[in-house]
Amino acid sequence: MAQLTQEQKHLIEKIGIYHEQQGLPPVVGRIMGLLYVSDRPHLSFEEIVDTLNISKSAASNALNLLLQMRLLEYTTYPGDRKRYFGALMDNWYEEVINKMESILGFSKLLRQANDLRGNSNPAMHEKVLERIEFMEFLSQEVPMLLEKWRQGRGQ
Amino acid sequence: MAQLTQEQKHLIEKIGIYHEQQGLPPVVGRIMGLLYVSDRPHLSFEEIVDTLNISKSAASNALNLLLQMRLLEYTTYPGDRKRYFGALMDNWYEEVINKMESILGFSKLLRQANDLRGNSNPAMHEKVLERIEFMEFLSQEVPMLLEKWRQGRGQ
DNA sequence: TCTTTGGTTCATAATTTTGAGAACTAAATT
DNA sequence: AATTTAGTTCTCAAAATTATGAACCAAAGA
CATH class of the missing domain: 1.10.287 (Helix Hairpins)
Incomplete structure (x- = not known):
């Protein structure tokens, strides 16, 4: 998920707009879009920041909001400090x-x-x-x- | 509905906040609150402006938004230029x-x-x-x- | 025709939201 | 101990939203 195709970008925006209509800020919606569109079920903080070209602060706040709203979950792996975020699909x-x-x-x-x-x-x-x-x-x-x-x- | 009691004002705010949570601006929510709480099923533009202490422009925009969203309807009476707005309850x-x-x-x-x-x-x-x-x-x-x-x- | 009524529209001010960037922190690595 | 990593928090600027007040307009009444 290093680079996004034009098609992926477009779909992420669409999913983002849906979430904006539900009252969430653009960046928050785009993160949901990315996680739904992504090849991998979990992305790291850094990957999200880089592929969406957003600031770390925006990502930090958005991810914490989404975790609190229970739209996202994350996994960790032993010997790895990173958190890997994925859309929560069974809530x-x-x-x-x-x-x-x-x-x-x-x-x-x-x-x-x-x-x-x-x-x-x-x-x-x-x-x-x-x-x-x-x-x-x-x-x-x-x-x-x-x-x-x-x-x-x-x- | 010339003057509102403290209790009515309070309930209007509560109903307003519910509507804000649904994505509507404060004034719009308060108008819904007023129309639900009101003794009469229909209030004129002027009455809404006066009892809520809002500007005519805010009322105009809010009412037209609510009409377009089909949360409100209005009636008119022969020989009366005013429109009388009420909450649409059967939609x-x-x-x-x-x-x-x-x-x-x-x-x-x-x-x-x-x-x-x-x-x-x-x-x-x-x-x-x-x-x-x-x-x-x-x-x-x-x-x-x-x-x-x-x-x-x-x- | 002039004025009043019932709004609408425009320009603007106030507030809120959103996100960037830098500084910061705690844990892990060197 | 110094540095890197993985984020968090703070400050601030830009943008968007919300509402005001004044000017405006069309229909009705005097």
């Missing part, structure tokens, strides 16, 4: 669960809104309640969906 | 579908990554393929979930 379960928790958190806020409003506006109350119930329905059903996927795989 | 279907399309778009990128890599790294290939298949599974199942919700409602 789909927690990713979806996190999203659902966030949605559930919002539905709690909407419930507070409904409580605060009291019965001053029944139509509004009804509409918001429907929203809430839809979000709760999703939060209930999606874990079952994940289970279904797990079953079909033996994971 | 859960398209919201979820859009999210799924975005995920499907990403899975397409990952497929390109796998193609580009060829069989230079079978283990990587396998792991990425699993990711892809999970995303495709979701995109396939979630619309059925929505249908299930629709059924249970007669919508």
Whole structure:
């Protein structure tokens, strides 16, 4: 992965943009792109810095963010001080669960809104309640969906 | 909705922060908060500007963004030039579908990554393929979930 | 026709985000 | 002990985002 082909560079940018749309900074997205596109499943800090032409500080911060977000993991080898970073590919379960928790958190806020409003506006109350119930329905059903996927795989 | 209570203000900020986390600017999130918390299902441009203490330009841009994102709708009344804005509460279907399309778009990128890599790294290939298949599974199942919700409602 | 209303658009200021580069540190090597 | 390695942290500049206020505009009303 010393040099990237034009095609690889292009795909890395595309994957980068997807991650930017999810709220991550460009460099962070590019690192994800590189790790998905890379021939090898793990790259060292130095390789990432060199192939993407980014500063060590940007790489350090981005990698630590991605580790903390559990989008990346790293391996080490005995007698080698380097860390070898790779995309974490089997965390789909927690990713979806996190999203659902966030949605559930919002539905709690909407419930507070409904409580605060009291019965001053029944139509509004009804509409918001429907929203809430839809979000709760999703939060209930999606874990079952994940289970279904797990079953079909033996994971 | 001339004046907001402390409790309402607080809840509006909370709902605002949720929307900020979804990638929207503060004012945009607060408008969503106001419309969810409001006693009335529709507020005029002026009311939004006055109760949130924001500039007309910020309101104009935010409202047009929210309309374009289909998080808001507005009604008009004969003999009244004003528009009355309210949170769009029945667009859960398209919201979820859009999210799924975005995920499907990403899975397409990952497929390109796998193609580009060829069989230079079978283990990587396998792991990425699993990711892809999970995303495709979701995109396939979630619309059925929505249908299930629709059924249970007669919508 | 003149003014008011209901916004929109523009120029700009304030804030935040992002990333570079240099200085730094701790462990390992010479 | 001195140097190299593998990063981290700090300072700062550039760029992007966000929102303000003023100017503007088109439709409606006086």
